[in-house]
Amino acid sequence: MQAVKQCAWGVFLALLSFSVAAHPHSFIRLKTQVLAENGQFTGLKMRWTMDEITSADLLYDAGNAKPGEEIWKKLAAEVMANVLGQHYFTEVWHDGQKVKFLNRPTEYGMAREGHQAVLTFILPLAQPQPLHGQTYTFATFDPTYYVDMSYEHDSDASLSGALQTSCKVAVHTPKPGEEVLNYAQSLDKEDAPEEDMQLGKQFAQTVTLACQ
Template sequence: MIKLHLPSTSTPLLVQLRRRLSVLLTAAACITPAVSSAHPHSWVDIHTQVLGTETHITGFKMQWTFDAMTSAYMLDGEDTSAENRAETFQAIADSVMENLLQEHYFTYFYQNDQPIKYKVSPGGTLSQDRMKITLSFELPLAKPQPLPEEPLALRVFEPSYYVDLAWKANTDVSLAAPLQKHCQVNLVQPTPTAEQMSYAMSLPADADPDNALGQLFTQTVTIACQPQV
């Protein structure tokens, strides 16, 4: 069992999401009551590239695409006029990255049961495609990780499962060119029980966060390599 060091969920990023989504959830409850009681309430599609050389893993390149409703609420009240759009988007990206730093970027990387540390990300950028916004950033490791004999495990999740961060397919995780000769990645789906799923669905929108819930619905990317001799 991987030991997870769970962060707090009271940062401004999640507070802002909860505040802005509360109006949406109230409106949705009037139409389809099940929506207001189901977890999660915000969805993020992840694309990840594992960065490295032929001998070491050095970090990750991330693209997080928020669902259309979350994107709209994150931009609500912001100046997205043509002359100020770039500045506004960068300001939002800087704010989100600062908050993600406090939450370990919701990203956990392990060798056996031991967490592998990161450096502070050099920053992120925000872009928009139709109704969705995407946050792009790199997450360097504190020290380059030699290609391991035992698989490494990568997980990305928000502990209370208020925000669902997920890879949709194996192809959403890729290897930088130098690693492709030596490593393989595999996306392992979570296997929550029926009771655990029922519990998650029963929680009301205003329930106190359950910081053990996110682990139950979290995918794991394994990175298996054949080290250079």
């Protein structure tokens, strides 16, 4: 178990420590599906694919383990605990107010795809939210911008089948100004951005969920 803890912490140490940050040094590709039940927004089904360098320690520790073996459960639990420590690295907004989440995911897991580690989980809302005639926005990002968390394709943000006729999603990619870009590029691996800059948020893609 100790080896599991060490490698999981190694991957996410930068995410959890505000004393070490940079412009990004790790990359996670996102896929998110909006979930609904009985006409209400209930949560987000997330899939995070880590870059090969970030994945290396996790996959090394898993060795040749097959899907479903105990090591994957241990790795997933360690990494998920770190993700929960940062509130899923996600914000959901409705009418100018943050939407609250449950403290634990309803399900989660980790797997190997080629040379990459993939974390999947369901982020449940604390209370189901109305969808009819409503608009929500959400974003997933590392506040320090040590890790780039982004959608590779607009279609990577999607709707569950029940919502496809009544709702639409759109991914919006920001265009930070030259001053912010230069600042991010000037940061070394040991440099920390000023907290009040919310550097990661300035680079974060936002997804709009709009329903009829």
